Amino acid sequence: MAEIIRNFFKALRQITIGDRKYYMWLAFLSFFIFVGLAAYVQQLNRGLIVTAMRDQVSWGLYISNFTFLVGVAAAAVVLVVPAYIYNFKPIKEIAILGEMLATTAVILCILFVMVDMGQPTRIWHLLPFVGAMNFPSSLLAWDVVVLSGYLVINLTIFLYALYKLSLGKEYSLQFIAPLIILSIPWAVGIHTVTAFLYNGLSARPFWNASILAPRFLASAFCSGPAIMLVLFQIIRKVSRIEIEDKAIFKIAELIAYAMCLNLFLFGAEVFKEFYSGSIHLAPMKYLFFGLHGKTSMVPWMWWSVILNITALILFLTPSTRKNFLTLNTACICMLMGIYIEKGMGVVVPGFVPTTLGEIYEYSPTNYEILITMGIWALGAFIYTLMLKFAIPVYTGELRFESKKNKTA
Amino acid sequence: MSTKNKKRYAFVIEISKCIDCKACMVGCMAENNVPVAHSRNWVHQKGPNGVYPDLGMSFEPGNCMHCDNPPCERVCPTRATYKREDGIVLVDKDRCIGCKYCMMACPYNARYFDEEKGVVDKCTFCVHRIEAGLDTSCVHTCMTGARTFGDINDPNSDVSKLLAMNEHHVKLSSAGSGPAIFYIY
Numbered sequence: 001m002a003e004i005i006r007n008f009f010k011a012l013r014q015i016t017i018g019d020r021k022y023y024m025w026l027a028f029l030s031f032f033i034f035v036g037l038a039a040y041v042q043q044l045n046r047g048l049i050v051t052a053m054r055d056q057v058s059w060g061l062y063i064s065n066f067t068f069l070v071g072v073a074a075a076a077v078v079l080v081v082p083a084y085i086y087n088f089k090p091i092k093e094i095a096i097l098g099e100m101l102a103t104t105a106v107i108l109c110i111l112f113v114m115v116d117m118g119q120p121t122r123i124w125h126l127l128p129f130v131g132a133m134n135f136p137s138s139l140l141a142w143d144v145v146v147l148s149g150y151l152v153i154n155l156t157i158f159l160y161a162l163y164k165l166s167l168g169k170e171y172s173l174q175f176i177a178p179l180i181i182l183s184i185p186w187a188v189g190i191h192t193v194t195a196f197l198y199n200g201l202s203a204r205p206f207w208n209a210s211i212l213a214p215r216f217l218a219s220a221f222c223s224g225p226a227i228m229l230v231l232f233q234i235i236r237k238v239s240r241i242e243i244e245d246k247a248i249f250k251i252a253e254l255i256a257y258a259m260c261l262n263l264f265l266f267g268a269e270v271f272k273e274f275y276s277g278s279i280h281l282a283p284m285k286y287l288f289f290g291l292h293g294k295t296s297m298v299p300w301m302w303w304s305v306i307l308n309i310t311a312l313i314l315f316l317t318p319s320t321r322k323n324f325l326t327l328n329t330a331c332i333c334m335l336m337g338i339y340i341e342k343g344m345g346v347v348v349p350g351f352v353p354t355t356l357g358e359i360y361e362y363s364p365t366n367y368e369i370l371i372t373m374g375i376w377a378l379g380a381f382i383y384t385l386m387l388k389f390a391i392p393v394y395t396g397e398l399r400f401e402s403k404k405n406k407t408a
Numbered sequence: 409m410s411t412k413n414k415k416r417y418a419f420v421i422e423i424s425k426c427i428d429c430k431a432c433m434v435g436c437m438a439e440n441n442v443p444v445a446h447s448r449n450w451v452h453q454k455g456p457n458g459v460y461p462d463l464g465m466s467f468e469p470g471n472c473m474h475c476d477n478p479p480c481e482r483v484c485p486t487r488a489t490y491k492r493e494d495g496i497v498l499v500d501k502d503r504c505i506g507c508k509y510c511m512m513a514c515p516y517n518a519r520y521f522d523e524e525k526g527v528v529d530k531c532t533f534c535v536h537r538i539e540a541g542l543d544t545s546c547v548h549t550c551m552t553g554a555r556t557f558g559d560i561n562d563p564n565s566d567v568s569k570l571l572a573m574n575e576h577h578v579k580l581s582s583a584g585s586g587p588a589i590f591y592i593y
Contacts, residue, residue, distance in 0.1 A: 047523040048506070055446070055520045058511035118506020118526030125486040125505055132487055140485035140509050202479060203515030203583040355515050355580065356452065 011166070011398055015388045025384065029377045036374010039367045040115060048118055050367040056360035057351040059116065061368045064343035065375070066112040068223065069105045070194045071216065071342065073150065075224020076102035077187040078254055084180045090247035096394070097235065098228055099158040100386045102187075106151045108379045115371055139197045146190045153183045158390075166393050191216050198346070203355040205280035207346075209272075215265045216342065221258035222311075223338040225251050226331040233324070239391045249322055252330075256315035259334065263312060266341075283349035286359075296361050297348060300340050307337030415494040416561045417474065417533055418588040420570045425554035426451065426467040435549030436471075439534065446520040448472070448531040449546055468591070469554060470579070471546065472497065472518040472531035476586030480510035480519065488527075494559075495588055496535055501527050515583035533557075560588075 043050050053060045079098035082088040114120050125131035126144050133141045157176050195213035202208055229251055236243040273284040285291055287301045314320045314330035321327060353359050364372075392398035428451050436448050449471035456465045474497045481489045481497060488503035489510055499510075504527035511519045511528060519530045534544035538557075542548070547555045558567035567590075570576075576590040 047526055048521065049523040053508070053521075055511065056517065058508035058521065113507070116507065118508070118521065118523075118528075119504065120506075122486075122503070122505045125488075125503055134485055134487045138483050138485040138509070140483065140507060144485070197509075198512075200483070201513050202585070203580060204512065350512065354517050355583075356517055358517070 011393075012389065014392060014398060015385045018388065022388070026381065029381045029384070032373050032377035033381060034374075036371050036377065039370040039374065043115070043367055043371065044120075050365060052362055052365045052368065054360055054362075056354050056358055057348065057362040059347055059351075060362055061344065061364040061372055062112045062116040064347045065372055066109050066116075067194060067216075067346060068339055068343050069109045069112065070147070070191055071220030071338075072224045072227055073102045073105035073109065073147075074187040074191040074217070074220045075228075076154065077184050078221055078225050078251065079228065080180060080183060080187075082250070084177070088250070090244040091250060094232060094241075094243055094247060096158050096161050096390065097232070097387075099154045099161075100390065101224075101228060101231065101383065103151060103154045103158070104379050104383045104386070106147055106154070107382060108375055109147060111375050111378070112372075115375070139193060139200055142193045143190075143197060146186065146193050150183070150186055150190050153179055153186060157183065162390055162393050165396075166399055168396070168399060188217065191220050198350060201350075204350045206283035206349045209269065211265055211269050215262065215269070218258055218262035218265055219338050219342050222255055222262055222334055223342075225255050225258075226334045226338075229255075229331050230328065230335075233328070235387065235391070239387070240395045240397070241391055245322075248327075252315055252321045252327060255334070256312070256321065259308070259312045259315060262338075263308065282353050286352050287345060287349050291353065292359060294352075294359050294361050296363055297344070301345055304337045304340035304345060307333040308341065311337060414561055415559045416588070417495050417538070417557070418560045418567055418590065419471075420556045420558075420567045420576070420590045420592060421469055422554050422556075422570075422592045423466050423468055424593065425552040426469050427552055428453065428467040429551060431549040431551060432469055432546035432555065435545045436531070439537075439545035440532070442529075443522055443524060446522070446529075448518075448520070448529075466593075469546075470516065470518075470589060472533075473516055473579070473585070473587030473589045474531075474533060475588065477584065479513040479515065479583070479585055483509050483513040485509065496533050497530075498532055498535065499527070499529060501525065501529065504528055515580045515585055516587070 051060065076098040079091055079095045083092040083095035114123065117123070126133050126141070133144070135141045135145070157179050160176055192213045195216040198204070198207035199210075199212045200208075229248060232243050232248060235241055270284070273281050282291060286294065287297050289295075290298050311330045311334035314326050314333070320330070348362055351360070351362070389398075430451055432449055433447050433451065436442060440448060442448055449469065452468045452470065454466045454468055456463045458464050474495055476495065478489070478491055478497050481491050485507060486503050486505055488500045488505070489497065490500065491497045506521070506526045506528065508521060508528060511517075511521065519528050521527075522529045534542075534546075537544060544555075544557050547557045556566050556570055558565035560567050560571065562568060563572075570592065571590055574592045576592050578587045578590060580587075
């Protein structure tokens with residue numbers, strides 16, 4: 001065992017060895033990470049006053065990103081279900097890449113919550129046993145529990161799979177099967193809890209609609225797989241991993257269904273608000289037409305609708321779905337569309353107008369934007385390192401079990 | 409506090425008496441050392457209504473409603489917000505992590521974020537004053553007596569008498585939080 005651990009760390013050295021492109025990519029990401037870090041230090045020193053969040057709009061860009069990323073994390077099951085339950089071979093081979101993406105996304109989620117806090121050093125109040133978390137009552141406490149649980153589940157699954165692969169064995173399902181099965185409802189759970197976070201607030205009509213959780217799930221199953229499609233094409237280009245076209249097209253087909261559902265739910269919401277025309281229409285009106293001359297969200301929201309519909313058409317049509325140029329266009333359109341729609345498009349209208357009718361227009365400051373970019377860059381950094389280690393193990397170039405197969 | 413006669417503190421606000429002088433806000437800021445650009449209470453303008461020359465305007469003062477079923481307490485992940493036996497809802501500023509979730513949950517926008525301390529804060533019903541047998545600061549500074557403070561579980565209190573004699577309303581009752589500020593129009 002000790003030998004395996006020692007060899008594991010020897011193998012870990014793999015992540016520091018790469019070609020010039022690899023180092024350039026890491027340096028590029030590091031630049032954004034350091035800029036973000038510097039901005040965060042400023043935010044710590046001067047307080048959240050450097051952000052545009054105020055008493056009227058208490059959550060902003062950070063939590064928008066958090067919401068989006070919970071969706072990305074949850075969407076890993078799109079790969080897990082066909083891979084393990086139906087044993088769909090082309091996807092089974094890449095499920096591990098999805099689990100690593102989910103792990104990275106959860107780490108980013110935690111960071112986005114951390115930077116949104118006024119007193120991040122008191123995070124220990126949320127830890128079990130040491131702190132006194134308001135568990136069954138607060139949905140934020142639920143979020144902490146389900147997200148950390150999801151992190152542990154995904155880490156265990158992919159580390160176990162990597163360990164088995166490193167021994168040159170096909171990983172047996174016996175050990176991880178219960179975990180994989182657990183991870184499916186759990187993934188739905190993390191996103192449902194995140195939706196309920198907004199959903200349970202009686203005075204915020206935009207969020208207090210039962211359609212919110214289904215909408216979150218539907219859009220998650222669009223955005224998460226779309227990120228994966230782009231990543232898979234990059235991975236198979238830069239590494240020796242072979243990802244069949246069949247797998248990619250299958251995922252694209254799943255996205256098309258999810259997008260239909262997403263737009264349907266969105267349409268249901270639009271109908272209910274505009275047809276009944278109650279006082280609850282105000283946030284929706286603010287999003288798409290502006291309220292009392294305040295229109296900063298309007299162009300964003302219309303772009304999001306246009307991008308989402310374009311993506312839907314491209315994904316639905318078999319000929320454009322199976323052409324990599326149009327497929328990638330569709331992925332990018334969808335990612336941008338959903339990022340607007342379920343990021344700022346969900347968070348901001350909950351606050352505008354406020355419960356007592358005030359309108360405060362939120363638009364993130366440079367600090368918020370730099371910190372957000374820094375966290376995304378960190379995510380890309382982490383995922384790159386994970387791939388750098390996992391891919392050679394996966395393809396069989398890297399082994400760390402015995403003395404004869406000495407590793408790099 | 410004796411358990412046999414439980415207190416329930418509340419405000420009764422007579423809208424017709426408010427002249428929008430904002431002395432309650434100034435008094436509160438001075439008493440509670442409220443940071444600049446924030447206020448724990450407010451006066452909202454209603455109107456003007458009608459057509460010239462028959463115009464009317466009223467003012468609606470308010471502050472944290474110290475709800476019976478406070479949404480802010482329910483959502484707080486660290487139990488920093490808590491409700492006392494006498495109905496007063498307070499924030500333990502040493503437990504608050506500054507996540508601002510309670511600010512979203514509050515139906516009245518009664519909470520503010522203290523950027524300097526990195527925590528959320530709000531009206532305390534001047535708990536330090538009422539425990540010393542004094543009126544709250546806003547009641548103390550109100551020049552027209554628009555605000556009345558007291559125990560609604562005591563039928564002989566001023567608030568109970570006002571409520572018994574007048575039609576009264578609460579704000580946003582649809583939110584289901586059971587606010588403890590009653591308005592008389």
